[in-house]
Amino acid sequence: xxxxxxxxxxxxxxxxxRVRPRLLSPRLRSHLLPQASRQRPLSARRALLxxxxxxxxxxxxxxxxxxxxxxxxxxxxxxxxxNLYGFSVAKPGFEALAEAYAATPQGSRVTVLSSYGxxxxxxxxxxxxxxxxxxxxxxxxxLTRLVKAGxxxxxxxxxxxxxxxxxxxxxxxxxxxxxxxxxxWNDLLRPGIxxxxxxxxxxxxxxxxxxxxxxxxxxxxxxxxxxxxxxRSLVHDHxxxxxxxxxxxxxxxxxxxxxVLLSYENEAxxxxxxxxxxxxxxxxxxxxxxxxxxxxxxxxxxxxxxRFVDFVATPAGQEALAGAGYRPVDPVVAAAHAxxxxxxxxxxxxxxxxxxxxxxxxxxxxxxxxxxxIYSEATK
Numbered sequence: 001x002x003x004x005x006x007x008x009x010x011x012x013x014x015x016x017x018r019v020r021p022r023l024l025s026p027r028l029r030s031h032l033l034p035q036a037s038r039q040r041p042l043s044a045r046r047a048l049l050x051x052x053x054x055x056x057x058x059x060x061x062x063x064x065x066x067x068x069x070x071x072x073x074x075x076x077x078x079x080x081x082x083n084l085y086g087f088s089v090a091k092p093g094f095e096a097l098a099e100a101y102a103a104t105p106q107g108s109r110v111t112v113l114s115s116y117g118x119x120x121x122x123x124x125x126x127x128x129x130x131x132x133x134x135x136x137x138x139x140x141x142x143l144t145r146l147v148k149a150g151x152x153x154x155x156x157x158x159x160x161x162x163x164x165x166x167x168x169x170x171x172x173x174x175x176x177x178x179x180x181x182x183x184x185w186n187d188l189l190r191p192g193i194x195x196x197x198x199x200x201x202x203x204x205x206x207x208x209x210x211x212x213x214x215x216x217x218x219x220x221x222x223x224x225x226x227x228x229x230x231x232r233s234l235v236h237d238h239x240x241x242x243x244x245x246x247x248x249x250x251x252x253x254x255x256x257x258x259x260v261l262l263s264y265e266n267e268a269x270x271x272x273x274x275x276x277x278x279x280x281x282x283x284x285x286x287x288x289x290x291x292x293x294x295x296x297x298x299x300x301x302x303x304x305x306x307r308f309v310d311f312v313a314t315p316a317g318q319e320a321l322a323g324a325g326y327r328p329v330d331p332v333v334a335a336a337h338a339x340x341x342x343x344x345x346x347x348x349x350x351x352x353x354x355x356x357x358x359x360x361x362x363x364x365x366x367x368x369x370x371x372x373x374i375y376s377e378a379t380k
Contacts, residue, residue, distance in 0.1 A: 119204030138204025205246030269325030
C-alpha cells in the first residue's frame, strides 16, 4: 500500500481566516480618548463609557474562536444544554457526534456547546472551575487530573473501551505532491527539513507526536537511549516553531511554515477536506492515539452528560467519528471502514511503553521527563 494517503474533498470549502483584533487600535483609541482626556484623569462618566466599549470590543474579538466558556446557542424548547471542554483537534469529531446525537430520541432535545484548546490547558481550566459537563482530552493524564480533583468518577475507564472511544494515529502531513520525499522517521532528520509540532508542556497532541518516533526508534521502549537520541536530534535541529496546540500547529503549517507537520490523522483529513493542499504519510511505525471522554460527576447535568458520553461508543457514535476521520474502536464499524484508512506496519501503544504512569514520569513530566528536558533545552 502506498506510503502517502491522498484525499480529495468532493465539496471542498474555502478556508476561513480569523484574525484576532487588538482590543483597541491606535485609531480607535484616538476616538475614545480625546487629547484633552489623555492629559488628565478620566471623569467617572467617561471611565464608565470606556469600560463599556472595552467589554463590547472584547466580546467581538472573542466571537468565533476558542474561549473559556462555550459559545451561547439557543437550546430546544424545554431542552438541555451540555457544555463540552475538549482538546483543539477534537472539534470536527465532536461536531459530527453532536449532530448524530441530535438525531436520536434521547439527544433530540440536547444542545452541545463546546470550548476547544490545548489539552492540558483545558484540563486545568475545568479543575479551576470552568462549567464543564463533558470533557475530552488528548491524553489520559489530563483526564486523571479531574479524577484526582474529585470531578470525574474513578470508574470512568471501566468500560470495554477503557474510557477512550476516540482513536487516531500520528502521521506526517506534507505539502501536496510530497516534494521533500518524506516517507519514514529518518527522513525528518535530513539536513534542511523543518518540522512543525506543538509544545508538549501544553499540548497532548505534542506528546503523541514525539511518542511516535520515540516508540519507533526505541523499538517500543526497549532501547530507551536510541529513542531519546532521535527525539533530541529532531527537536534541537529540525523543530523551529512551537505552537501551543495541535490546531495552532496546523495553522502554522497552513501559513507556509515547515516542510512536515506532525499531527493526528483525523486532523490531516479535516484539513484536506477543507481545501488545504496537503497530503499525509503514515510511517511504517507509529503510535495509536487513544483519547478519553468522560462526564463530569459534579455537574448538575451529570445524567444527561453520561448519556452523551455513552453514545460516543455506540455504533452510531463510531460511524460519526469515522466520517470525521477517526479510526473506529468498535470492531464492526472499524471493519466496515477498513478501506478508508491506510494500513500500518507496526502500531505501538502507550501500554507497549509501560502505561501512562511510566510514560508521564519518564518522558513528559515537567520535572522528571526526559523528552520535556530535551524540549526545554532546545527553547533556551
